[in-house]
Amino acid sequence: MLIERKWKKWIFFYLPMAVFILFTLFPFYWMAVTALRPDAELYRTWRQASATPFWTLHPTLEHFRELLQTTAFPHWLWNTMLIAIVSTAISLICGMFAGYALARLKFRGSEFLGTAIFITYLVPQTLLFIPLADIIRDMQLGNTPWALMLTYPTFLIPFCTWLLMGYFKTIPKELEECARIDGATRFGAMVRIIFPVAIPGILSAGIFAFTLSWNEFIYALIFMSSAELKTVPVGVVSELIRGDIFFWGQLMAGALLGSIPVALVYSFFVEYYVTGLTGSVKG
């Protein structure tokens, strides 16, 4: 990095950075503080002399206890986890093979196919759910986890394919050619050389896919009706907002617990994830 004057660094780097961090992390802080606040403090108006909107005087785990005991939240968490993992796995496997084929194999219409897959990704879910609901009903998959495990890949596969295709293109062809001379078949070279080298890309595609399916709302809202079978985003909203009553404490506790797995996944793979997005393979 070029050497700069100290005050310049403070004004043009640290200060904007601090503002940005504050801005992005504040919702999480708000979520945490609300989840830990007893109802008495929560429903006090801001104009009251004793109001402390930004912190809590008597932190309590009451909302967490209620959430875990009176609602089906543990089920929702489990459903979301299972559905996200399975749909991510399906999409990654399909995306890896499709991405490899589009990046490496020359066949008639490969470019058209690539574009077509991308266009599928652009069709909004709010339109796609109507025909999908029809199919789900006909196949009698409604209200089962399969309804989501099989519909999430409709938007995850195009996404993974495109991300991985881009990554595979950055891997020098010679690696594969060398493996083929060394005695590997095309499939063998792909599995033994290209996929291991592409791990950063595969992981970042996986993380994205996992997050997308974890947060998915519309399909989960439409295809699952039993309270027990819902996912976290749908369950929290449909069961903890009754009419015009918002159970803010439990809502925030649910949101907080629901975002922990995603945060964990990100922090575990953050390094891979960054190289995956910037796509740098050094021989």
Added chain:
Amino acid sequence: MANVSIRNLNKKYDGGFHAVKDVNLEIRDKEFMVLVGPSGCGKTTTLRMVAGLEEITSGEILIGTRVINDLPPMDRDIAMVFQNYALYPHKSVHQNMAFGLQMRKYPKQEIERRVREAAEVLGIESLLERKPRQLSGGQRQRVAVGRAIVRHPQVFLFDEPLSNLDAMLRVQMRVELKRLHERLETTAIYVTHDQVEAMTLGDRVVVMKDGWVQQVGEPLELYGKPANRFVAGFIGSPAMNFVSVTISESLGELSASAEGLRLKMPPRLADRMRTHAGKRVTLGVRPEALHPATGADPADCCFDTTVDVVEPLGNEILVNFRLGGAPMVARVDPAVRVKAHQSVRFALDPERIHFFDEKNEAAI
């Protein structure tokens, strides 16, 4: 026996680009054959067709007596060293070198023995546990070569393996490759765009241009008897000087003349040149066949000129000037004192001149 025969080899790409045109080569067993030419001349494509990485449009390639046109790369019993080394970044040096043997299901002890042996030959024993990204350019190069030699293939293919190295290392690796080839006694095909590399490494050299083979021969043969103007200009550094001259005959004596020069035809060339009397041809003379004139030089070999630029390189001086409108370079002894813009009388060695046809550029 691992001689490689290439017969009427052609490569046409889908877009219609004809990259390799009717190439015929017989590469002998244990020979080090270098393909050299400017970029886009088809040398790498030819090599890749031998490797099986590129489909053959027409023609045949044989290794030994076996036609390998339709064999996949793995069944051709070749090893290739790539320009960017193509080391597997996720494998250690040892694993990189062992991969080809593992794929061929060699027993563990045999793999271990061969990897150690190759590492010892190349002096990379201490690097075996490292990953490619922890190696310098020269070390990577060695590993890439090591990975090729552990397999004991019938033919080595090298695709510009030294061009990513810095100048010093390149010279050093050149010598090592030569030594290695003498030791291993395996047929090798080596592609480069660097004529110095081609001359120093090759038992024989193939010069290519625009997909055609221009000439095949031993390095000194290419240097001394270039088949055409392209080969003459490509081999040798600085390149051969060319000047357009007119051949004329008077009183039975042939001479070549350009502005400022009237050269009597040496007897060895006289017969061949007689048919060109009255025509314009290209005179080729290497920089080392030019020297400041002394009294011993016959008058017809001398010409007066003005020095344009002087490049003192230490062991020699390159003097730039013009003759008959064409730029010329002379390579002279560093003891010679010449300055820019000075008038100098130069002489050329009549035994070391070449003539080329103006139209088809072939040597006369």
